Amino acid sequence: MSLPQYLLLVVAGFGAGLVGFVTGLASIVSYPALLSVGLTPVAANVTNTVALVAVGVGGTANSLRELTEMGPRLWRWAAVSAVGGLTGALILLRAPAGSFEAAVPYLVAMASLALLLQPQIRKLIVGKKFPVLYPVALGVVAIYGGYFGAGAGVIFLALTLICTGLSVWRATILKSFLLGVANLVAALAFSVSGEVHWGAAAAMALGALIGGWCGPPVVKVIPPMVLRIVVALAGFGLAGWLGLK
Incomplete structure (x- = not known):
């Protein structure tokens, strides 16, 4: 790849890091950028997963206090995310292409609808916690x-808001951390597959690290209702794009 292509990936990585932390839709920026510099779809997918680990690192580094306040349950959820991320990576490497992809637009659309209806859903289940359902659903996500990840952040966010009752601010931080754990474990599996383009991954990760670091202060000043609606509408857009691909 040429120097301009590497610079493009750094810039795209920053955009993916910021957008990914705020909305959970990092791949809508990063994945097309990797395809545009000549990577095959599979190579772009695994390289994207490796690079986006940096979003979680940057976001977590700038929100450690809020995460540690969640206590021991944070590490239980992280363990579930790690097992899920590894499982998804193995499926991608071994299963026939397209195994999950037919269902993805519907999953993202359902999560986006859940985000829009989250206040009404919480009123219906006021005071209830889901100590079993949440980890199970978290593992599936x-x-x-x-495996693929486009829109996974939207699903994480919707699930967390509905099942835990956390604020949008804290749920966004938790989403970034747990998705980062899943990406990290998947990236470790992909690193031995021979499909990762390490130069492209490094360039995008550099931008993504900075974008992820900038994410928490940006989310903190956005009104929760506005953030929830923006993420939901972006999720519907992503679901439509994935459905038409």
Whole structure:
């Protein structure tokens, strides 16, 4: 690849990092950028997963206090995300192409609808917690995140807001951390596959690290209702794009 292509990936990585932390839709920026510099779809997918680990690193580094306040349950959820991410990566490497992809637009659309209806859903289940359902559903979403990941952040966010009752601000931080864990474990699996373009991954990761670091202060100043609606509408757009591909 040429120097301009590497610079393009750094810039795209920054955009993916910021957009990914705020909305959970990093891949809508990063994946097309990797395709545009000549990577095959499979190579772009695995390289994208490796590069986007940096979003979680940057976001987590700038929100450690909020994460540690969640206590021991954070590490239980992280373990579930790790197992899910590894499972998704193994499916991608071994299963026939397109195994999950037919269902992806519907999953993203359902998560986006859940985000829009989240206040009404929480009123219906006021005071209820889901100590079993949440980790199970989290594991399933992490499998998808390790496999393909486009829109996984939207699904993570919707699931967390509905099942935990956390604020949009804290749910966004948690989403970034757990998705980062799933990406990290999947990236470790992909690193031995021979499909990762390490130069492209490094360039995009550099931008993504900075974008992820900038994410928490940006989210903190956005009104929760506005953030929730923007993410939901972006999710519907992504679902439509994936459905028409």
